[in-house]
């Protein structure tokens with residue numbers, strides 16, 4: 001099964017799983033970093049069923065929710081209902097359907113560890129930022145739990161923060177800040193043998209003027 005088939009298949013269960021994995025705190029920390037103002041344009045890449053999108057809309061911004069899985073986006077639309085400030089589209093993070101320098105902020109929660117080439121995706125997320133725009137990625141620190149790659153189709157066992165700093169800097173982001181969300185992602189393997197608790201980082205960068 002591919003990662004995309006996995007998310008298509010579990011779309012109706014994702015909200016329940018997500019609540020077991022991590023809490024409100026992750027999206028609150030991510031949104032707080034970006035210092036959003038009403039009327040700004042933001043993209044939620046790998047939006048899934050709208051964990052971040054839902055909270056972003058409460059800040060009066062225009063949200064472009066993008067995800068590779070149509071069933072995940074269908075749940076998002078069903079849940080959030082018709083909303084004039086929301087635009088959803090099936091799209092790959094590797095090739096976003098947005099113009100250069102078109103949004104004020106880009107968010108991606110628990111998306112990066114699913115892509116094949118994180119460095120290239122960070123460059124693509126940066127491409128659509130306006131000068132001075134903000135990239136906020138929340139994801140897993142490097143971990144030893146192989147079952148997550150097998151059972152949840154993760155491609156990467158989290159990331160080293162130094163590596164993220166390098167990718168952000170190479171993409172043209174400055175300053176770059178790496179911090180802890182102060183929350184762990186929790187999961188147990190299907191056979192009940194392994195309990196994973198993985199710290200969650202917040203990577204922040206501003207696009208050069």
Ligand SMILES: C[S@@+](CC[C@H](N)C(=O)[O-])C[C@H]1O[C@@H](n2cnc3c(N)ncnc32)[C@H](O)[C@@H]1O
Pocket residue numbers: 003004007018045046047048049050051052066067068069072091092093094108109110111114115
């Ligand atoms: C772990 S879920 C996180 C969803 C949501 N951000 C959240 O926090 O609940 C990862 C999401 O990334 C999407 N995804 C994976 N690879 C992708 C890619 N290359 N381009 C766009 N979306 C992708 C999946 O379809 C899935 O909805």
